[in-house]
Amino acid sequence: MLDRRALIKLGLYGGSGALLHLTQLKSGAWGWALDEDDRTEHEKEDEHHHRHRKSGGIGGTNGSPPMQPFSVGLPLPPAATKVNPSTLPGIPNEYNTGAQGFDGVPTSYYQVTERQAPVQIYPAGMPATMVWGFSVPTITPGGQTYLGPTFVADIGERVYLRINNNLGPNITSIVHHHGAHVGSDWDGSALWSQQIHNGTFKDFVYPNDDDIAATHWYHDHDIDMTGHNVFMGLEGFFLLHDAPENALNLPGNPNDPAPAGELPFDLPLVFQDRTFDANAQLVYNPFASRGFLGDMFLVNGAIQPTIRAANRKYRLRILNGSNARFYQFMLQTNTGATIPFNIIGSDGGLYETAVQTDSFLIAPAERVEVVVDFTGLATGTQVMFNNCMMQTDGRKPAGLVANCATVPQTPGPDGVGTICRFDIAFSVKDPSSFTPGQTLRTDVPVYLESQALPPVPGTKPGATRDWRFERGQGGEWLVTTFDTTTNPGLQAMPFDPGPPPPAPENPRIDATCKVGTTEIWRLINGSGGWAHPVHIHRNQFRILDRVDSGSGHSLGLLPTQLGLKDVFRLEQNVTIRLISKYTSGPTSDKQTGKYVMHCHNVEHEDMAMMIVWECTP
Amino acid sequence: MSNLAKIAFTLVLATAGVQFAVCGDGSEKLPNPRTDFLAYTAHALREHFPNVVLTNQDNKKLRFYDDLLKGKIVVIQFMFSNCERLCPMVTPNLVKVQKELEKQWPKKVHIVSITVDPDHDTPQVLKAYAEKFHVQPGWQFLTGRRADIDHIRRELGLYYPEDTQFEHMNMITIGREPTGQWITMRALNRPDVIAYTVRRLIPGGTGPDHHSALSRHSATN
Numbered sequence: 111m112l113d114r115r116a117l118i119k120l121g122l123y124g125g126s127g128a129l130l131h132l133t134q135l136k137s138g139a140w141g142w143a144l145d146e147d148d149r150t151e152h153e154k155e156d157e158h159h160h161r162h163r164k165s166g167g168i169g170g171t172n173g174s175p176p177m178q179p180f181s182v183g184l185p186l187p188p189a190a191t192k193v194n195p196s197t198l199p200g201i202p203n204e205y206n207t208g209a210q211g212f213d214g215v216p217t218s219y220y221q222v223t224e225r226q227a228p229v230q231i232y233p234a235g236m237p238a239t240m241v242w243g244f245s246v247p248t249i250t251p252g253g254q255t256y257l258g259p260t261f262v263a264d265i266g267e268r269v270y271l272r273i274n275n276n277l278g279p280n281i282t283s284i285v286h287h288h289g290a291h292v293g294s295d296w297d298g299s300a301l302w303s304q305q306i307h308n309g310t311f312k313d314f315v316y317p318n319d320d321d322i323a324a325t326h327w328y329h330d331h332d333i334d335m336t337g338h339n340v341f342m343g344l345e346g347f348f349l350l351h352d353a354p355e356n357a358l359n360l361p362g363n364p365n366d367p368a369p370a371g372e373l374p375f376d377l378p379l380v381f382q383d384r385t386f387d388a389n390a391q392l393v394y395n396p397f398a399s400r401g402f403l404g405d406m407f408l409v410n411g412a413i414q415p416t417i418r419a420a421n422r423k424y425r426l427r428i429l430n431g432s433n434a435r436f437y438q439f440m441l442q443t444n445t446g447a448t449i450p451f452n453i454i455g456s457d458g459g460l461y462e463t464a465v466q467t468d469s470f471l472i473a474p475a476e477r478v479e480v481v482v483d484f485t486g487l488a489t490g491t492q493v494m495f496n497n498c499m500m501q502t503d504g505r506k507p508a509g510l511v512a513n514c515a516t517v518p519q520t521p522g523p524d525g526v527g528t529i530c531r532f533d534i535a536f537s538v539k540d541p542s543s544f545t546p547g548q549t550l551r552t553d554v555p556v557y558l559e560s561q562a563l564p565p566v567p568g569t570k571p572g573a574t575r576d577w578r579f580e581r582g583q584g585g586e587w588l589v590t591t592f593d594t595t596t597n598p599g600l601q602a603m604p605f606d607p608g609p610p611p612p613a614p615e616n617p618r619i620d621a622t623c624k625v626g627t628t629e630i631w632r633l634i635n636g637s638g639g640w641a642h643p644v645h646i647h648r649n650q651f652r653i654l655d656r657v658d659s660g661s662g663h664s665l666g667l668l669p670t671q672l673g674l675k676d677v678f679r680l681e682q683n684v685t686i687r688l689i690s691k692y693t694s695g696p697t698s699d700k701q702t703g704k705y706v707m708h709c710h711n712v713e714h715e716d717m718a719m720m721i722v723w724e725c726t727p
Numbered sequence: 728m729s730n731l732a733k734i735a736f737t738l739v740l741a742t743a744g745v746q747f748a749v750c751g752d753g754s755e756k757l758p759n760p761r762t763d764f765l766a767y768t769a770h771a772l773r774e775h776f777p778n779v780v781l782t783n784q785d786n787k788k789l790r791f792y793d794d795l796l797k798g799k800i801v802v803i804q805f806m807f808s809n810c811e812r813l814c815p816m817v818t819p820n821l822v823k824v825q826k827e828l829e830k831q832w833p834k835k836v837h838i839v840s841i842t843v844d845p846d847h848d849t850p851q852v853l854k855a856y857a858e859k860f861h862v863q864p865g866w867q868f869l870t871g872r873r874a875d876i877d878h879i880r881r882e883l884g885l886y887y888p889e890d891t892q893f894e895h896m897n898m899i900t901i902g903r904e905p906t907g908q909w910i911t912m913r914a915l916n917r918p919d920v921i922a923y924t925v926r927r928l929i930p931g932g933t934g935p936d937h938h939s940a941l942s943r944h945s946a947t948n
Binding site: 226228238240278279280282307334335387389391393394395396397398399400582583584585586604606607609610611612613716717718 | 760761764765767768771772775812813882883884885887895896897898900902903906907908909910911912913914915916917919920922923924927928929930932933934
C-alpha cells in the first residue's frame with residue numbers, strides 16, 4: 111500500500127477526517143475506501159498549507175490525478191444538427207414556417223438539451239467524468255468532450271434555437287450568446303427573467319444580421335452560479351461566416367477541405383484549466399472567491415492533447431474558456447524554432463490588417479484568431495503550444511517566465527508549460543492564401559469620436575461614461591458609475607438585480623443608451639491588486655486607448671486589441687477607453703432592453719461584479 | 728514522474744470501473760456521481776468544512792460540520808457585536824430574510840452567525856446581541872477559538888490575512904449541504920433577493936416551473 115503522505119500529495123486524499131485509499135472490497139472488486147485520518151493536528155495543518163500554497167489559497171483541492179501528456183487526440187465538437195421547426199412543440203406560428211422564415215429571412219432551427227452525462231476524459235480504465243453540457247456526451251473522432259455542438263451560421267441567417275434544461279431539480283441555467291448583437295430577451299444576461307428552470311425550455315432567436323464573420327461562443331450565465339456551471343462544461347462555439355471572409359480564401363475555408371479523417375484547417379480551440387479528484391470527477395470550489403484556478407490543462411475538453419497536423423497553413427480560433435486564468439501563448443518547435451502567430455481577428459471578428467507576433471496574452475473569454483504557418487516543417491516535427499504566464503492566484507497573473515522556449519512538458523499549478531502539441535504528420539496541398547501583414551477586409555465597423563454623443567445630459571460633447579471597478583468597505587465588488595442622472599451622489603453602488611420573481615423584472619439601471627447613438631465608455635481599475643476581464647453585452651467596441659490609471663501615461667494597444675472587442679483586459683492600474691455605436695441589424699428588432707456589463711472572471715461575476723444598462727429606442 | 732507517482736498512477740488505472748457505493752469498512756458511502764452528482768459534490772466539499780467545536784449563545788457546544796451544516800440549508804454570516812460600520816445593518820437585513828423565509832418555509836433554513844471577535848463575543852454577549860435584534864429560533868450565534876474561526880473563514884473564501892483594508896468581508900454564504908450547492912453574496916443584498924436565493928435551493932422553493940419565452944416574443948417585437 112502506498113504511503114499516506116504520498117497519497118495526499120497525489121490527490122488521493124478524500125475528505126476531512128478521512129483518507130481515501132484503494133482496497134479490495136468484499137465482492138472482490140477494487141474500490142475506494144475511507145480510513146479515519148489519524149494524522150496529528152500539526153500534520154493536517156501542514157497539508158492544509160501545502161494545498162493552499164499550491165493553488166494560492168483559492169482553487170482546486172489536492173493535485174488532480176496525473177495524465178500522460180500528449181496521449182490523446184483533439185476532440186472537435188461536430189456542427190449542430192438542424193431540425194424541422196414542426197418538431198418543436200409550441201413554436202410560435204410565425205416561426206413555424208420553414209427555412210425561409212415568415213419574412214423571407216433564411217432561418218435555421220436547432221434544439222439542444224442541457225444535461226449531466228459521463229464523458230471519458232481520462233484514459234479508459236479511469237472512470238468517466240460526469241459533466242454538465244449542451245447535448246452531452248459529445249462524441250468526436252478525437253475523443254469525447256463536454257463542449258456542446260458548434261453552431262455555424264452565415265451573416266444574415268437567422269438561428270432559432272430551443273434550449274431544454276434537463277440538468278436536475280433545483281438547477282437553473284441562463285444561456286448567453288457571447289459576442290453577438292442579440293435582442294435583450296435572448297441575450298442571456300444574469301437576470302431573473304432569463305432563467306431556464308429544470309424541466310422547461312426557452313427559445314432563442316439570434317438574428318446574426320449585425321455582426322461580421324467571427325468566433326462567438328455560448329455559455330451558461332446563471333445568476334450567482336456561472337462559475338460552477340461553466341466549469342462543469344456548459345459552453346460551446348458559435349461561428350459566423352460571411353462573403354468578405356470567404357473571398358479571402360483563408361485556411362480551412364469551404365474550398366479548402368481537410369482530407370478524410372483529418373482535422374479541418376480552420377480549427378476552434380478552447381483552452382481551459384480544470385481540477386479532477388481521484389475518481390476523475392470535476393471538483394469545483396464554490397468558495398474560490400478570488401477566481402478558480404485548475405491544475406490540469408485542457409483543449410476542447412481533452413487534457414494536453416496532440417493535434418495531428420499537416421505542414422501547411424492553419425487558421426486557429428483561440429478562446430480562453432477558463433474561469434480566471436490568463437495565458438501567454440507561444441509556439442515552439444522541438445527543433446528550436448518559434449512559429450509566429452499572425453493575428454487576423456479578435457472577439458468581434460476579422461481585423462482590417464493582419465499583425466504578426468511571437469506571443470500574445472489572452473484573458474478569460476477573449477478570442478484571438480490567428481494564422482500559423484507550418485509550411486516547410488518536416489513530418490515528425492513537434493510544435494509545442496506553450497503557456498508562459500504564471501498564475502497561482504485568481505486575482506491576477508503573476509508575470510511571464512524568463513524563457514518561454516523551455517517550459518515544462520506538463521504545466522504545474524502555475525500553468526506554465528506545454529498545453530497541447532501539434533504533431534506534423536502529413537503533407538497535403540495548400541490552396542489557401544495568406545500573407546503576413548495582409549489586408550483582410552475594409553468593412554470592419556469604425557466608430558468616430560467626433561460622432562460620440564455626450565452620454566449624460568449636461569456634460570460636454572465627447573464626454574465619457576466612466577465605470578470604476580473596485581471593492582467596497584466590506585470587500586464586496588462595486589462598479590461605480592459616474593452617470594449623474596442615474597446615480598446623483600456618484601456613489602459606489604453594488605449590483606442590484608431588482609426584486610425576484612414573480613415581481614416584474616426591475617433591476618437598477620446604471621446607464622441608459624439610445625439606439626443609433628455612439629458613446630465612449632471608460633473602464634477604470636485603480637487597484638494594483640486585481641485584474642478584471644470586463645465583458646460588455648450587446649455591442650462590439652473599438653478600444654481607443656489604454657493608459658496608466660495614475661499617471662495617464664499611454665500603455666498602447668496590444669496586438670489582440672486592434673479590432674472589434676467585447677472583453678477588455680482591465681489589468682491592475684489600467685484605464686481603457688472604448689467606443690461603440692448602438693446599432694441593430696436590418697432584419698431584427700431594435701435590440702432595446704436590459705443588458706449587462708460584468709467581470710468575466712466568473713467568480714467575480716458571481717459575486718456581483720456586474721451592472722445593468724438599458725438600450726432605449 | 729516520481730516512482731511513487733508512477734505506482735499510484737498504475738494503481739488508479741488498475742481500478743477500472745471503480746465501485747463508488749461500497750467502502751472498506753462499510754461505514755461511509757461515497758455517492759455515485761453518475762446517479763447523484765450533487766451528493767457526490769457535497770461529499771467532496773466536506774474538506775472545506777472543518778468540524779471544529781463552536782459555542783452558541785446558549786453555551787451549547789456544536790460542531791461546525793456535524794451540527795451546523797450537515798443535511799441542512801444554511802445562511803452563514805460572520806459578524807462581531809462591536810462592529811460599527813456594516814454589521815449593524817447586516818443583522819437587521821438577515822432578520823428580514825428570516826421572517827420572510829419562516830412565513831413560507833418554516834424551520835427549513837438555519838442561520839449561522841459566527842463572531843470574528845471571539846475574545847470579546849462570549850456566549851453571554853452573543854445572547855444579548857440576539858435578543859437585541861429579536862432573532863427567531865433557527866439562528867445560532869457562535870463563538871470559538873480564533874484559529875478555528877479563521878480556518879472556517881479561509882475555507883469559505885472570505886478570509887485573506889493580507890487583505891488588511893477590511894475588518895472582515897461582509898459577505899454571506901448560502902448553501903444546501905447535501906447537494907453541495909453554494910452561493911456567496913453581499914450580506915447587504917436586498918432581503919427579498921437573499922430569501923429568493925435561499926429558496927432556489929429548497930425543493931419546489933421557487934414555485935412551479937414553466938416554459939418561457941414563447942409568446943412574449945414576436946419577430947417584429
